[in-house]
Amino acid sequence: MASPSIKTDLPDLLQRSNRFENGLLARGLGRSYGDSNLNADGAVLDCRALAGITAFDPETGLLTAEGGASLDAILAFAVPQGFFLPVTPGTCFATLAGAIANDVHGKNHHGAGTIGRWIERIRLLRTDGSEHRLPPAEVSGLFAATVGGLGLTGVITEATIRLRRIATSDMEAETVPFPDLDGFFALAEASAASHEYTVAWIDCLASGRSLGRGLFTRANHATEGPLAVPARRGPAVPMDAPSLFLNRWTIGAMNTAYYALGRRRAGARRVPYEPFFYPLDAIRDWNRLYGRRGMYQYQSVVPPRFAREATRAMLGEIAKAGQGSFLVVLKTFGVLASPGLLSFPAEGTTLALDFPNRGASTLQLLARLDAIVREAGGRLYPAKDGRLPRDLFEAGYPALERFRAHIDPGLSSSFWRRVGEDS
Numbered sequence: 001m002a003s004p005s006i007k008t009d010l011p012d013l014l015q016r017s018n019r020f021e022n023g024l025l026a027r028g029l030g031r032s033y034g035d036s037n038l039n040a041d042g043a044v045l046d047c048r049a050l051a052g053i054t055a056f057d058p059e060t061g062l063l064t065a066e067g068g069a070s071l072d073a074i075l076a077f078a079v080p081q082g083f084f085l086p087v088t089p090g091t092c093f094a095t096l097a098g099a100i101a102n103d104v105h106g107k108n109h110h111g112a113g114t115i116g117r118w119i120e121r122i123r124l125l126r127t128d129g130s131e132h133r134l135p136p137a138e139v140s141g142l143f144a145a146t147v148g149g150l151g152l153t154g155v156i157t158e159a160t161i162r163l164r165r166i167a168t169s170d171m172e173a174e175t176v177p178f179p180d181l182d183g184f185f186a187l188a189e190a191s192a193a194s195h196e197y198t199v200a201w202i203d204c205l206a207s208g209r210s211l212g213r214g215l216f217t218r219a220n221h222a223t224e225g226p227l228a229v230p231a232r233r234g235p236a237v238p239m240d241a242p243s244l245f246l247n248r249w250t251i252g253a254m255n256t257a258y259y260a261l262g263r264r265r266a267g268a269r270r271v272p273y274e275p276f277f278y279p280l281d282a283i284r285d286w287n288r289l290y291g292r293r294g295m296y297q298y299q300s301v302v303p304p305r306f307a308r309e310a311t312r313a314m315l316g317e318i319a320k321a322g323q324g325s326f327l328v329v330l331k332t333f334g335v336l337a338s339p340g341l342l343s344f345p346a347e348g349t350t351l352a353l354d355f356p357n358r359g360a361s362t363l364q365l366l367a368r369l370d371a372i373v374r375e376a377g378g379r380l381y382p383a384k385d386g387r388l389p390r391d392l393f394e395a396g397y398p399a400l401e402r403f404r405a406h407i408d409p410g411l412s413s414s415f416w417r418r419v420g421e422d423s
Contacts, residue, residue, distance in 0.1 A: 013045060014127040014155060017410035024127065025413045026155040028068055028095030032102065033297040034386035036150050036415040047097065050157060053077055061163040062120060067097030067156040074161075076229050083163040084221070084273070087115040090329075092278050097156035102383040103148035103343040107197040107219075107277070110334030114345055115161070116147035117336065123158035127410030136339060145406035148340025150382060152416060154408050168225030171197075171276045174218055174268040177259070181212025181312055188332045191218045197276075199331045201262075203255040204315060204324035204353055205248065212315050214330065215262040219276060230274040235283065247356075248322035255326060280327075290356050295325070296386065298366060299344075299352035301333060302378035307349035310376040314351060314369050321365045328353040341399040341406075344381045352384065363387065382415060390419040 017024035022042030029048065030037055038044075050068035057063075061083055065074060071085060072092040078084065089104040103116045112118075122134040124146055132154070134143040146153045174195075178184050184200050191198045195218035202214040275282065287295070302310040311330070318324045329352045333345045355362050370392055373380065379396025380388050394400060400420070 010050075010125060010155070010157065011129055014125060014410065015129055017043070017127045019043075022417065023410050023412040025411060026067075026097070026151050028098040029070060029093050031091055031094045031098065032383045034382065034384055034388070034415060035418065036102075036382050036413055037098075038414040039412060040414045042412055045155070047095070047155070050097075051095075054158065055160075056081075058083075061165060062160055063163055064121075064158060064160040065096050066158050067095060069096050070094065071096065071099065078163055079166070079169050079229050079273075080227050082165055082167070082227055084166045084169075085115075086118040086162060086164045087112050088277055090278065091281055092274075093281060096159055096161065097151075100147055100156055100159060101149060101151045103338055103340045103345070104383075105333070105345045107199045107331065109336070109345055110192050110198065110332060111196055111336075113334070113336035114148075114338045114340075114343055116339040116343060118162045119147065119159055120162055121160040122146055122156055124154040125157050126154040126408045128408075140406075141341075141402065142406050144339060144341050145403050146340075148338065148343035149403065149406070150342065150413065150415065152407050152411050152413065154411070166221050166227075168222045169228050169230075169273050170222040170225045171219045171271050171273055172222045172268065173271055173276055175262060175266050176216045176218070177214075177263045177266050178216055179213050180210060181308065181315065184212060184214060184216060184330060185308060187216040187218075191216070192332070192334070194218075196220050199329060201258070202315070202328040202330045202351075202353075203259050204318050204328045205252045205255055205322065206259075207316070207319040211312065211319065212330075213259065214328075215259065215266075217276075222270060225270075228272070230272045251324065251326055258326070290354070293357040293359075295357055296355045296362060296366060297352065297384045298355060298369060299350060299381040299384040300369070300373045300378050301344065301346055301348050301350040301381075302373060302376040303346070303348040306376035306378075307332075310372050310378065311349055311351055313372045317365065317368050317372070318353070321361070323355050323358065323362060323365055325354040325356065341403040342382070342397050344379065344383070346379070348378065352381075388415075388419055393419045 020043040024043045025039035026045045047068040050066040053065045055064040087106045103114045105114045124132045197219040200214050200216045206213045
């Protein structure tokens with residue numbers, strides 16, 4: 001349903017949502033891994049034309065942009081002026097509206113929370129033709145439903161975000177190897193007060209005494225230097241890799257080599273912001289490495305009380321199954337409450353990794369991981385998961401009933417019909 005005149009025709013397009021069997025869903029750059037941005041047998045509204053930056057106040061750092069503006073475009077505008085996103089996910093190829101609708105988090109959750117905490121206003125258009133200008137303190141609950149609301153409360157046509165000041169576009173980063181899972185938790189606790197950004201890569205196939213070994217990275221914005229947007233666009237993966245390219249032997253070899261290299265290169269270094277925040281953005285179409293069958297991404301969060309036990313159990317299941325991938329992230333979420341009713345982050349430990357799709361064996365492994373997360377009182381990330389079970393979704397999001405009251409009846413998605421609609 002892309003239209004070159006979407007800015008003027010949007011109200012009319014939304015009011016025609018009842019013509020489609022499964023309603024309408026607004027979509028930006030489509031970077032969600034699951035089915036939350038799909039709408040089978042329904043209509044999808046391409047919002048990429050709503051990409052303008054409409055206002056900026058360099059005194060306060062308040063930037064207003066249309067919902068389809070990419071984080072990449074916002075950074076290209078803001079960094080040369082000494083400002084940066086207060087929270088950013090692992091790709092800059094997401095839209096502002098998409099970031100809000102998934103209430104994205106970054107490597108600085110322990111100090112900054114989710115992006116929803118930095119949103120000053122949302123302009124929301126619903127399929128009944130009504131327009132809402134929502135501050136965080138609005139009393140109806142529609143702001144809280146829209147932040148993390150998976151695009152189901154209306155179309156975010158514009159938003160105002162509070163940027164943070166930076167002195168330079170460079171980062172002061174340090175990599176510290178750790179030999180096991182206890183090493184991760186010790187580094188995470190020790191680094192939270194001294195470093196704004198913390199994250200760890202985990203060798204998901206290591207077992208025994210090395211279970212949970214990895215490389216811990218912590219960083220702060222540098223205090224002096226240039227304000228530059230890196231010249232980017234690296235190589236692209238030219239074709240789908242053979243289905244057997246990523247197996248336990250190739251992944252194991254890559255993980256072993258990467259860990260050894262990380263140990264040799266450990267220490268402090270100064271790097272541009274882009275390879276630190278967005279390493280995968282440098283490889284276009286990187287997902288093709290998983291072949292035509294694709295992959296599942298799995299991201300969970302479990303509360304602090306059970307974090308070590310549950311994380312150890314999940315890594316043990318993954319190592320025993322010989323599945324998983326080179327792309328594994330482990331980090332901690334802080335105590336700052338997320339503003340959205342369906343926001344994913346909560347205090348605890350989050351593990352995110354990709355699984356090459358091997359059919360039934362992969363789904364069986366994910367079901368075993370589900371059981372661990374369920375027992376620990378955790379939850380999964382809807383933006384990352386294309387097979388999240390309904391019962392785990394309902395158990396993990398206790399504000400679900402409050403959220404349902406704010407759904408725009410003209411909007412829907414494949415994800416919502418699968419796990420969210422009243423059964």
